[in-house]
Amino acid sequence: xxxxxxxxxxxxxxxxxxxxxxxxxxxxxxxxxxxxxxxxxxxxxxxxxxxxxxxxxxxxxxxxxxxxxxxxxxxxxxxxxxxxxxxxxxxxxxxxxxxxxxxxxxxxxx
Amino acid sequence: xxxxxxxxxxxxxxxxxxxxxxxxxxxxxxxxxxxxxxxxxxxxxxxxxxxxxxxxxxxxxxxxxxxxxxxxxxxxxxxxxxxxxxxxxxxxxxxxxxxxxxxxxxxxxxxxxxxxxxxx
Numbered sequence: 682x683x684x685x686x687x688x689x690x691x692x693x694x695x696x697x698x699x700x701x702x703x704x705x706x707x708x709x710x711x712x713x714x715x716x717x718x719x720x721x722x723x724x725x726x727x728x729x730x731x732x733x734x735x736x737x738x739x740x741x742x743x744x745x746x747x748x749x750x751x752x753x754x755x756x757x758x759x760x761x762x763x764x765x766x767x768x769x770x771x772x773x774x775x776x777x778x779x780x781x782x783x784x785x786x787x788x789x790x791x
Numbered sequence: 792x793x794x795x796x797x798x799x800x801x802x803x804x805x806x807x808x809x810x811x812x813x814x815x816x817x818x819x820x821x822x823x824x825x826x827x828x829x830x831x832x833x834x835x836x837x838x839x840x841x842x843x844x845x846x847x848x849x850x851x852x853x854x855x856x857x858x859x860x861x862x863x864x865x866x867x868x869x870x871x872x873x874x875x876x877x878x879x880x881x882x883x884x885x886x887x888x889x890x891x892x893x894x895x896x897x898x899x900x901x902x903x904x905x906x907x908x909x910x911x
Contacts, residue, residue, distance in 0.1 A: 717897035719836070727828075727836065732897040752865060769851055770836050770910065774896040778850035780826075780838040 685710065685771055685783035687718075688697075692789040693761045701786045703754040703771030707780050711752035715774035718747060718756045722767045731756060758788070766790045793817045795887045800905030804879055813870040813887030813902055814887040821845070821865040824890040826898060827872050839871065839885070844892060855881075862892035877909045 686704040693699040703710065703718075710716055716734045719727035729738050731747035735753065744759045754773070758765050770784040799811040813825070827839040829870040840861040841850045849861050870887055884906050888898035 713896075715896040719898070726901040727900055728901070729897060729899070733895040734900075736895070738899065751795075772836070772838075772897065778841055778848075779852065780896070782836040782838065785835040 683781070685773060685781055687769075687783035687786045689784075690787040692759075692791055694791045696774075697739065697761050697762065698759045698777065699758060699761060699788060700755050700757045701769055701781050701788070703756070703769070703773075705752050705773055705781070707752060709730040709756050709762060709773040712776065713751070714773045716749055716754040717772045718745075718748065719770045719772065720765075720767050721770065727770065735787055761790055763790050794890060795836075795889065795900060795902035795907035797885065797887050800885065800907045802908045802910060803823070804911050805877060805879060805909055807877055808873070808875040809877060810905060811872040811874070811885055811887075811905055811907070813872075815868045815870065815889070818889065820863075823892050825863060825870045826832075826888045826890060827870075828863060828886045828888055828898060829881075830886070830904075831880070831883045834860040834883075837883075841890070842870070850873060871893045874883075877907075879909050882909045883905060 691699045719730040721727040734749045735747040777780045794816045796814045808815040842861045846863045858876045862871045886904045887902040889900040891899040
């Protein structure tokens with residue numbers, strides 16, 4: 682199972698919006714509405730930010746939103762804040778009780 | 792508050808075995824499927840294994856199939872990962888994660904991780 686494709690890095694100024702793409706195939710992203718996104722700060726465990734393509738777990742700010750079109754999912758961070766800096770990983774259910782992650786995207790707040 | 796605490800990591804020689812544990816609290820452990828996810832140093836996340844809420848079903852990534860076994864003891868609220876024939880490429884931080892078992896197939900809660908280093 683190949684990893685999902687994410688850009689290595691994205692950046693934006695405080696208050697701006699950034700979007701991270703996550704491209705898979707019809708066997709994972711395109712085949713299921715089970716895309717999730719995780720934020721990871723250096724030395725820390727990942728934290729779920731989006732699940733089911735566009736749902737936010739309790740406590741996640743509504744600045745974070747998710748969407749999907751075909752084989753590509755996206756995470757948008759609106760009103761970028763300094764604490765949003767970190768690594769972001771997408772993940773998709775890939776059938777037969779397996780999951781696949783993206784390679785990760787480093788978000789830098791300028 | 793959900794708390795997952797992994798333990799058992801360390802330095803191990805290639806070909807040897809190691810068992811990781813994950814103690815859960817703040818949840819009714821026996822209600823939830825659980826996963827292990829790993830992260831090699833400086834690399835991305837990789838799903839490793841899933842076990843059903845009652846331990847009757849297990850699923851593995853192809854990269855670890857046949858060498859790694861996931862299990863659980865619901866009476867002890869503990870998840871395990873038995874790793875054998877360890878290779879250098881198994882070097883990673885291993886995270887225990889909870890599947891909310893609400894049909895959305897994601898990793899709702901994560902432990903702090905335990906580092907496994909395979910080296911001679």
